[in-house]
Amino acid sequence: TLTLLTSLPQLLHSPSHSCGNQQLLQVSERAMVLQRSGVLPPRESCELLVLDRSVDPVAPVVHEWTYEAMVYDLLPVEDNVIRYSADTASGKSEVKDHLLDDASDDLWGQLRHEHIADVYTSLSKRFTEFQEKNKAAKYQSSKGAAAQPAMSTGNIRGLIQALPQFREVLGRLSVHISVSSELKNALNARSLTDLGELEQNLIYGDANSQDLIKFLSERGASLEDSDKMRLLMSYIATHPEKLDAVKRAQWQKLARLDDQDMAAVCNLAFLNVAVTKQPGAQQPKGLSFGLKPKKAKKTYRRREGAAGQEQYALTRFDPVLLDVCEEALANRLSSDEYPYVRAPTEAAPEDFEATRIASVRTNRSATSWARKDASTTSPSSATQGSIGSMLQGLGLRGGSAASAGGASGGRRLIVFVIGGVTRSEMRAVHEISQRSGRDVLLGSTAVLKPLGFLSQLRSMGSVGQ
DSSP states (O other): OHHHHTOOEEEEEOTTSOOOHHHHHHHHHHHHHHHHTTSSOSSOOEEEEEEEGGGOSSTTTSOOOBHHHHHHHHSOEETTEEEEEEEOTTSOEEEEEEEOOTTTOHHHHHHTTSBHHHHHHHHHHHHHHHHHHOHHHHHHHHTTOTTOOOOOHHHHHHHHHHHHHHHHHHHHHHHHHHHHHHHHHHHHHTTHHHHHHHHHHHHTTSSOHHHHHHHHHHHGGGSOHHHHHHHHHHHHHHSTTOOOHHHHHHHHHHHTOOHHHHHHHHGGGGGTOOOSOOTTOOOOOOOOOOOHHHHHHHHHHHTTOHHHHHHHHTSOOOOHHHHHHHHHHTTOOOTTTSOBSSOOOOOOHHHHHHHHHHHTOOOTTTOOOOHHHHHHSOGGGTTOSOGGGGGGTTTOEEEOTTTTTOOOOSOEEEEEEETOBOHHHHHHHHHHHHHHTSOEEEEESOBOOHHHHHHHHHTTOOTTO
């Protein structure tokens, strides 16, 4: 990967996470070998930040409300192919497959990071505009109307010319109209709007254990076990040391979970979550999503008014990775929390400036975003692989202001997360890259699905075994 990106990285990591120092040194040594052989530049030209899944145990379980994340969470998707039900011209329903890929479906690329409410609005607007502008669509919508005038030869010719575009555009629209309709059905059947709002209220401190008890008491019997697990995990990860043996049994009974599912909830401890109080342990900090920027955002969203209140109540969550990337781009990462694996090369100011200018080159022909590889990685493989796989181009994905027509404003940032990344984190990287005008790449050992993440936690047995 570094060869393709023609970048010599400054390698940073978090010693509080479980990243293997030996493997990090191997990556650094490999980069230095490439540098000495002339493959990479003489000075560091990008930052490579290595984290693991414990950086944010909430992101894999909280319900995300953007289109792509919901599709991969709630609908059957295998190897980026979604299976959905569609109505035929004869009124029958048939099952179809569709590849979710930007290259073959530009509408998917435009909608994937949009909030689901915006997707519904956009699809409706696009379909109306298509009917108004396309000759074949106009004719199709007018069929059956009384006293239709005879079509002229010119009109028939125009209709024939419009038919291929009609089929192509209508085909793409119909796919996403059908998929979004299935998402709406899943939301209603699983009460996910109310559950998702409670999740985010718990994460941001706007709800407490009493609210959770009330919700599970009233709605728990009708909820899916996986949704109840995710709700409990959102609470536990942000409210440390709340479970002793008695309270664990009480929560398990209230949520109607079996022993294996409750053990999976408590296995957040493997991700450095203080699930239970440990004798002699320091006062836990827990995960805080109540940073000032987030509180301001949360309050602002609620002031949008009643019309937009429900939608924005479900868009407050941003993963920790967004904060980490913002700090890294602003050169504000603490050297204690994120030290260099090797000290940066000393360079004179003019050398550094020359390197900085060279590092913002964007050679798109040499860079592979590896969309297919990143999104088709099986969730069960999230704990496999090694940091060395970064040098083999595993799972790089990201955004580039330069590729969108903007100018890159500084060094490229590469973030690699061991243990898998979530689609909320992919969205965050895309947004911060566009907003900052900087190249930000996100790589990992896997792209996680929530159910796959829960399965991994179940397979780990119980903490203490």
